Amino acid sequence: MLKIEHLTKTYGEKKAVDDLSLHIQKGEIFGFIGHNGAGKSTTLKSAVGILKFDAGTITINGHSLLSDPVTCKQELAYIPDNPDLYDFMSGIKYLNFISDIFAIPSAERQERIRRYADMFELTADLAQPISAYSHGMKQKLAVIAAWIHSPKVIIMDEPFVGLDPKASHLLKGMMREHCDAGGAIFFSTHVLEVAEKLCDKVAIIKQGKLVKVGTMEEVKGDDSLEEVFLELEAE
């Protein structure tokens, strides 16, 4: 569903991502781990079309992100590491804005908003301006906005930061449900326990280069993911 091939991105002299190739398939929750500044966010942003990259190709369901970005973006959703949403809108206006962009019929969007907002206990706050939201509330809104248009691929940068335990639990369930229904999820995280329990596949990136990728069993073997990660970091 999401194919990244030979992705390279440089910032000035520094290679943030160096010849990285990944393939996220239907039904997979794909975890992406690495230390701060390893190139995770750069890869995710490139995969969403926010960041122009120097070399490589990215395809979503066979559509090239470079030549057909709008079709690709129709099929994906992105949640950034910091949910900077439109502060001047209320939560409901933001969700309707996203729904309008994806041409979701009104009855359908209302049903989804009701379902997800109730699930995250955000319904009562939907009329409030986003500027009055806490970090966690913004993150919940970003999650709802990502799920509202039923994307095929969801790309998330540290999605659990700021979420309370209940919301984190809900999000994990939604991720599993999404992939069981034929979708795919590619997300970065520093919480290795979460990655270990949740992910079907995992990739470890170090200084822009992919150092290990595969199913959870292939990557960690009999060790814990934390041990494998720390070992690779030490090399």
Added chain:
Amino acid sequence: MLKVLLKKQLADVFKSYFYDAKKNRMRSKGAIAGWFIFFFVIMVGMMGGMFTGVSILLCGPLTEAGMGWMYFMILGGLSIFMGAFGSVFNTYSGLYLAKDNDLLLSLPIPVRTIMTARLLNVYLLGTMYLATVLIPALIVYWAVAGLTASRLICGILLFVSVSFVVLLLSCVLGWVVARISLKLRNKSFVTVAASLVFVGAYYFFYFKAADVVRDIIANAVVYGEKIKGAAYGVYMFGRIGEGDWLATLIFVAVTGILFALVWYLMTRSFLNIATASGAIKKTRYVEKPVREKSIFGALLSKEIGRFTASPNYMLNCGLSTILIPGAGILLLIKGREICEMLESVLASRPGAVPVLIATILCMLTSMNDMAAPSVSLEGKNLWILQSLPVIPKMALRAKASLQMLLTGIPVIFAAICAAVILPVSPALRALVIVTPLAYTVFMAMYDLTIGVKMPLLTWTNEIAPIKQSGAVGIVIFTSWGFSILLGGIYMLIGYKIGPAAYLVTWTVIYAAVALFLLRWLDRKGSRILAEL
């Protein structure tokens, strides 16, 4: 401790002098010194100079008529007004809505010290504003009427007492503003309306000031008797400056009592004030039927939402949306007189009147530049547009459409008003409508082009892209130039081809350039936006 807190408070008030919001870094020492010199020149040179002029104008005639008290009543009143209103918003944000209350209250600092630092900050700022009026007034009085020991001491006591009156008023007004602000729903519109009323009132009094001063001088005795009869307290207040000990003692005592009362109330309620959430009343969400919008409709609504949510954006980039219809109404009322006057003055330039009317409308159009900072205003939200399945050119067109909509509709109204009063052919009347409209479209494209070419996305305060960005600076200066060209060239050579042909030529030029810029925005501009 108090000194440290006060230093922090003042640094916060003057933070724009130390910190460059546009570049998101501290200013150089030279730039800081430059900003403070500029501030000094404004406060002492301009404001102090203006009130010195008013003092000189009033002092001589009033003291000669034995009505020095009226001189002090007027200037003392003005200084209270300046001090209280000059610092009311600072009081509101610094005393009642301080963002660092939680932080300070968590530190080992006595609550009383925090409150004292806050009040001292309000006191110093209020005193700074009132000083621009009262210090020149006292010096002029001492120079004109002569300096005696009682006048000197009473004058100083007047200054000190007035500074405490200003502090009291600031506290009360700041509290009122805070209460109103918490209750308001459409805060941005009310802020814009209040700012416009304030600016309007300022200019009204500014233009009427000379007449008022002349009237006071001419009828000083009559007004004096009326004030003594109806408001003896006000008369006594004026007497302080003249060196009246009894009036001084009464005023100092009353001020002292009132201040003690406010201090007592503040110490009792400061903790409540400081820990109040300041949150606006929660709006309860009620599910309503939703009208679906097209992608363009959603993008345009988003732009309108951003514009109407920010008083800064509305006041700095959209004032002409109100001014242009105002000009239309003025034309309906006074237009024929203005046209006759212009025709007689510009007899050597036949047909100049419709061109000049169109020029004025274009100049007013130039004042609306909401498209220029619109790309920069995306700031940290840019990822939303970039990650959504939106063609960048559509996002840009929505930004240009906001300006065309909010300027075009008022321009149509004003241009129709102009067409109604102009004694010209129907074709020329139509051109007076069409030319400013073409100019409106051209301006929207031009402003957006500059905005795309010079984006500023790293801002921390929206004032940076709205007022201080290079894009907005360029747009403001050049757009005025473009509009002036329309009238200027006609005066020089354009009149030779007649107003109709001249306006048609410019309409074609505006349309052609707008079309060219639209193509540039659709192609290159879109690429730039996608890659920002």
